[in-house]
Amino acid sequence: MSEEMRFSVRLEQQQDFQFLVKFDLDDVPELEVDEPKPLGNSAGPNAARLLAAAVGNCLAASLLFCLRKFKQDPGAIVAQVVGHLERGDRGRLRVGSLDVLIHLGDPAGPVPRLAHCLREFEDFCVVTQSVRRGMEVNVRVEDASGRVVFDPRQPGEPGAPAGARIELEHDPGFGE
Structure with missing residues (x-):
């Protein structure tokens, strides 16, 4: 069994789609995220x-780490990333x-x-390899009282969507 290490981030809605991201690192400032x-x-x-x-x-950090491990200085590294959005089978945007x-x-x-480092650095990149592999994402929704209203890992009522724990008939868009 592999060793599990954990980290956490907390997102608090500020207004509309703006959220404040708080990291579990004492000296790291909060980050505001928003939709375009x-x-x-x-x-x-x-x-x-x-x-x-x-x-x-x-x-970039993985490549730099490898080079510095061998006491090499590649100069200032700059990484440029271009993301391509596409629509999936159901017409929803995906990276x-x-x-x-x-x-x-x-x-x-x-x-x-x-x-040597160019052969190795990608394999040591935690995020890139996780994205390539397609990591598991577990989602649970609780209401203001802490009651679980959605958890796909829990069986739902007969006829309800997988994971549904309450009736969602009041939502006219549910099930579309």
């Missing part, structure tokens, strides 16, 4: 951009792919051990 206009106010990056930033950061370009600050020639 016209849905949101573009007050911060949205989830797709955070995903792109996470993948780009993880890859279809991410193109990552990593620029080394120095020419590759004088950086010893670069070839």
Whole structure:
């Protein structure tokens, strides 16, 4: 059985689609996220951009870690990530792919051990490999009293959608 390490983030709605992200690290400032206009106010990056930033950061940091392990200085690294949105089978937007370009600050020639690191760094990138593999995401919804109203891991009532724990007939869009 593999070792499980945990981390957490908390998102608190500020207004409309703006959320304040709080990290479980004492010295890390909070981050405001929002949806782009016209849905949101573009007050911060949205989830797709955070995903792109996470993948780009993880890859760049992994490459830098490997090079520094061998006492190499590649110069200032810059990662550029382009995300491609596409519509899935049901017409809903998805991040279809991410193109990552990593620029080394120095020419590759004088950086010893670069070839070794280029063979290895992707495999050590936690986020990129998790996204490529398609990680499990468990979702549960609780109401203000703490009552679980949705948990796909729990069986629902007969005829209810998987995981439904309360009647949702009052929602005219439910089940569409």
